[in-house]
Amino acid sequence: MEDKIRISGPVLALDNYPVSQLIHEEFAIFVVATAGQGDEPDNMKRFWKFLLRKNLPPNSLSKLKYGVLGFGDSSFSKFNFAAKKLHKRLAQLGATPLVDIASFTLSGVVMRHDIPDIGPMSEQYPHLLFNNFKTDLGLRTMSILKYLFPVPKADSKRVITFANHDDYICFRQHTYKKAGKDIELSEIGPRFQMKLYSIKLGTLESLDAADTEWALRPYMNTASKRRFLSLEDGWQEDDQ
Numbered sequence: 001m002e003d004k005i006r007i008s009g010p011v012l013a014l015d016n017y018p019v020s021q022l023i024h025e026e027f028a029i030f031v032v033a034t035a036g037q038g039d040e041p042d043n044m045k046r047f048w049k050f051l052l053r054k055n056l057p058p059n060s061l062s063k064l065k066y067g068v069l070g071f072g073d074s075s076f077s078k079f080n081f082a083a084k085k086l087h088k089r090l091a092q093l094g095a096t097p098l099v100d101i102a103s104f105t106l107s108g109v110v111m112r113h114d115i116p117d118i119g120p121m122s123e124q125y126p127h128l129l130f131n132n133f134k135t136d137l138g139l140r141t142m143s144i145l146k147y148l149f150p151v152p153k154a155d156s157k158r159v160i161t162f163a164n165h166d167d168y169i170c171f172r173q174h175t176y177k178k179a180g181k182d183i184e185l186s187e188i189g190p191r192f193q194m195k196l197y198s199i200k201l202g203t204l205e206s207l208d209a210a211d212t213e214w215a216l217r218p219y220m221n222t223a224s225k226r227r228f229l230s231l232e233d234g235w236q237e238d239d240q
């Protein structure tokens with residue numbers, strides 16, 4: 001696949017890695033389990049102790065892009081803590097997480113089988129249509145949603161629409177076929193609305209709000225009916 005990232009490099013236990021090299025690295029994936037009560041595994045202890053040194057400057061890892069894969073067991077109260085702590089410390093030292101996580105609240109979910117005259121589900125990669133994502137936050141949201149999907153073939157007949165109206169993002173999915181000059185759309189569901197709740201750097205459950213780049217706060221709702229994803233309500237095109 002063209003959109004695969006090809007990576008080659010050594011695979012090492014963290015304590016076998018010469019940690020002082022980390023300031024020169026541009027790319028690293030950390031695979032970290034949690035042991036004890038939220039503790040780092042034995043073969044990462046030296047690495048972790050070094051990373052916690054107070055005298056490391058806050059931009060030491062500014063070259064580094066990183067991913068953290070955490071392995072844990074959610075029945076422990078300190079679920080995945082070693083990975084979460086590592087993610088937080090790497091970000092503190094100026095490294096950039098490879099993925100951002102956006103959380104949305106869903107409403108008005110209509111399942112496929114509840115939509116009348118539903119068309120058959122398509123296995124093709126979908127084309128994506130975005131409407132009314134205009135502010136910086138809107139563009140960020142659009143790019144996070146966009147990169148969830150692989151690049152479709154040009155002739156794919158499946159289309160997903162994300163249409164923003166007053167910060168509610170309406171999700172619809174269709175297939176289409178050409179019927180002479182016309183295009184016949186067939187909805188394939190599901191349908192729902194999404195409202196952006198937060199954009200976090202890195203992991204889903206960060207240790208505290210310091211990792212949250214943007215979050216919807218209740219007081220924002222009353223603040224002069226501000227719109228966050230676009231200054232427009234998104235219905236303009238329909239009026240023309």
Ligand SMILES: Cc1cc2nc3c(=O)[nH]c(=O)nc-3n(C[C@H](O)[C@H](O)[C@H](O)COP(=O)(O)O)c2cc1C
Binds near residue numbers: 035037071072079081
């Ligand atoms: C003694 C012990 C303590 C553990 N402590 C934690 C913990 O505090 N937090 C956590 O998320 N997972 C904890 N785990 C789960 C391990 O991270 C998990 O077993 C490991 O990721 C391997 O997954 P597996 O057991 O499915 O092979 C612990 C496991 C053991 C054996």
